[in-house]
Amino acid sequence: MKRGLFKIWQLLILFDSIQSSMEIKYEFIMEDERIFTACSDEAPQILDVHGLLDFSENTFDMDESGVTISGNTTIIWDIQPSDRVQLAVSVLYFDRGTWQPTTLNLMYNDFCKLLFDQNQFWYDSFTKHIINSAEIKEKCFRVKGAIILFETYSVDLIFSIGFPLKNGRYKILYRFTAFDKNLKRPNEICFEIRGDFTKIRN
Incomplete structure (x- = not known):
């Protein structure tokens, strides 16, 4: 029995190693030093990132190594502390003059529960660098x-x-939606980050 369990653990470790070795690491090189742009072809009532956050006390600097950010950001989204926040993320590829969907789509039904989760893709580029983490959590x-x-x-x-991934231009689309007891609030947020994926060589 113990030998059988040991073999199962060996197989699980092997599968995990194979999966890790098959993954390709990419860095997303942003086009704009301000990072965010409004979503295209959205209804007028849909807010962009400036309906979510006030960056007037932030500084953004771009050089050959990327974008450096500093300062304070104020939350201005007009929702309630008890609301559930949903985040949908989609990656689109620019092909022959139009943005085409890809299979890279993620949905987080309760974003706030995962905001400081170190396994999430935004942790190293966002929440890891928040000084007042307990308050924002x-x-x-x-x-x-x-x-x-x-x-x-x-x-x-x-x-x-x-x-x-194909070479070329991409955009990452973020859509935040607030729910009051599962009733969707109308002030939805949508914004994009545009740039290119560059393969990281080991």
């Missing part, structure tokens, strides 16, 4: 007027993907 994006205090850092968007 509690408030998330749900408390209008809350201030996020950032250390000065370089924004590095690193992704591990299980298949190779």
